[in-house]
Amino acid sequence: MDCCSYFNDLADGWDAKCAPHPELLETVAFLSGARPGLHVLDIACGTGVLFPEILSRDPDSLLGVDLSEKMIDRARSKFSDRRLRLTASDCFKVRETGF
Secondary structure, X not given: OOHHHHHHHHHHHXXXXXXXXXXXXXXXXXXXXXXXXXXXEEEOOOOOOOHHHHHOOOOOEEEEEEOOHHHHHXXXXXXXXXXXXXXXXXXXXXXXXXX
């Protein structure tokens, strides 16, 4: 089984099984340096657990990238912020697709 298939199989139950501690999310978002005026890239974003913390820091945009289409679909179903764009892609191919 390849990596994409593995995470596609786990996507539906991912949030229930893998919910990180709020303090960890806050720390990662702080260390990312996200702030107004910046464009943020979340590689391997999964279902978007980090999105609320990053968006609370008011960046101009947030691009979430994950190999798993089902993880991206779950993230889309949870978030509708106008600054958020999501793509199921290899992070090394994002530049090639025009994001």
